[in-house]
Amino acid sequence: MSYDPSDHITSRNITWTPSSIAEDSRADRHGHRGAVVWFTGLSGSGKTTLAQCVEEELFALGGECYVLDGDNIRHGLNRDLGFSADDRTENIRRVGEVAALFSNAGLICLTAFISPYRDDRRRARAVCPEGMFLEVHCACSLEACEERDPKGLYRKAREGRIDHFTGITAPYQEPEKPELVVDTEKLSPQECVRQIIGAMVNQGIIPPDWVE
Numbered sequence: 188m189s190y191d192p193s194d195h196i197t198s199r200n201i202t203w204t205p206s207s208i209a210e211d212s213r214a215d216r217h218g219h220r221g222a223v224v225w226f227t228g229l230s231g232s233g234k235t236t237l238a239q240c241v242e243e244e245l246f247a248l249g250g251e252c253y254v255l256d257g258d259n260i261r262h263g264l265n266r267d268l269g270f271s272a273d274d275r276t277e278n279i280r281r282v283g284e285v286a287a288l289f290s291n292a293g294l295i296c297l298t299a300f301i302s303p304y305r306d307d308r309r310r311a312r313a314v315c316p317e318g319m320f321l322e323v324h325c326a327c328s329l330e331a332c333e334e335r336d337p338k339g340l341y342r343k344a345r346e347g348r349i350d351h352f353t354g355i356t357a358p359y360q361e362p363e364k365p366e367l368v369v370d371t372e373k374l375s376p377q378e379c380v381r382q383i384i385g386a387m388v389n390q391g392i393i394p395p396d397w398v399e
Contacts, residue, residue, distance in 0.1 A: 206291065210316075213293030217251045221290040222392040223315050224383070227302045227362060228325030229354050230340055231332035233371035233379070234299040237325060240380045242297055248397050252295040255282060260300075270351040276307050283311030290315055295392065303359040321390055322365040323383060327372045329354045366390065 214220050224241065226234040238254045245252045261268065265281055268274040279302050289296035302308050312320045332354065333341040344352035351357045362368075367386045369379040387393045 210291075210293070217293050219250055219295065219393045219397075220319060220391060221293040222295050222319040222321060222387070222390075223286045223290050223311070224295065224297045224321045224323060224387070224392075225286070225302070225308065225311060226297065226299045226323050226325055227308060227365075228371070229327060229329060229332045229359055230301060230352075231335045231337055232325040232327035233369075233376065234301075234325050236376055237323070237369070237371070237379050237383065238297040238299040240376050241383050244380060244384060245295060245393070248393075250295055250393065251293065252297060253289060255286060255289075255296060255298045255300075257300045270357075272304075272351075272357075275351075276304065279304075279307040279311060283307075283314055286311065287314040290319055295387075301353050301359070303353050303357065305360045305363065308362065318390060319392070321367065321386060321392065322362055323386075324362045324365040324368045325371045325379075326361075326368050327370075331372045 210221070224238075226238050228234050235254075235256050238256070242252050242254050260278070260282060264285070265278050268278050279300060282298060282300060286296040286298050298311075302311070308322065312322070336342060340349060340352065341355065343349045344355040353359045367382060369382055371379060374382075384393070384398055388395050388398055
């Protein structure tokens, strides 16, 4: 699927102003490339935990990075959105655009969102430079996620107190070709982080000597 953001712009008579600072100059300053690491998976699959662990690891190495978390974004930028299919799509559209701006600034943006629809994740990928989007599927069975239920959301969904809950009353479309799948049901967070950092090296986002 090809996605052209200009097809969906309502405003007219506007012109994109490119940055006067080259991407390579930002990479030289930060010691790494700007990128988006997109964590997707069911609620309770470990997205936020892993995103924060990777952020801590990168920060300790001198990386410029930041986590965009689903609940945090809904407290501010996307506070006007609910959980209908249309609102979920708009939620991820906005997040994808913000994450791409972080990436363009030379930062590593780590996003932790269920982002249940493949088309929405494809659009988030499409607004990033080629090769600078790393999709990480936090693979964990519904049963395991429901057993963890750190926020009590599955229990509320089963009781009919939450509508449009992914995995219960709303679908989750697993990634077809993510850059990385981490089995958060079987692996420890530390093991998952090692896999993610390794994938970032392989994709040329961070230098190999950061893991030697």
